[in-house]
Amino acid sequence: MFMFGMEMLYANIDESVPEAQVRALRKGFLGENEYNMLKQTSQINEFKIVMEDTDYGNDIFANQGENDFDVQALRLSMKERLMDEIQYMIS
Numbered sequence: 001m002f003m004f005g006m007e008m009l010y011a012n013i014d015e016s017v018p019e020a021q022v023r024a025l026r027k028g029f030l031g032e033n034e035y036n037m038l039k040q041t042s043q044i045n046e047f048k049i050v051m052e053d054t055d056y057g058n059d060i061f062a063n064q065g066e067n068d069f070d071v072q073a074l075r076l077s078m079k080e081r082l083m084d085e086i087q088y089m090i091s
Contacts, residue, residue, distance in 0.1 A: 018089075021088070021089060022089070025085060025089070028054075028055035028056075030054060030056075034050065034053075034054060037050045038050055038051075044069050048061060056078070056081060059077060059080075059081045060074060060077040060078050060081060061074075061077070062077065
């Protein structure tokens with residue numbers, strides 16, 4: 001049987017979108033470099049600077065003030081971010 005290249009048009013047609021979504025989410029995870037930088041921070045401002053360079057920065061610090069910092073609000077923001085990503089994957 002001769003193949004004319006048309007079979008590649010339908011390769012991975014059912015799983016390509018979820019696979020791309022998972023790959024995009026995986027790219028957003030913190031890597032070893034970010035973890036090492038976070039371990040070296042000693043002040044909350046340094047923590048913010050490191051996290052702002054990641055996919056999480058804008059989301060998790062949205063409810064935080066400039067000078068005040070609430071750990072419970074940070075925890076809630078991180079949980080909401082994770083919940084949004086899971087809901088996105090389910091839908």
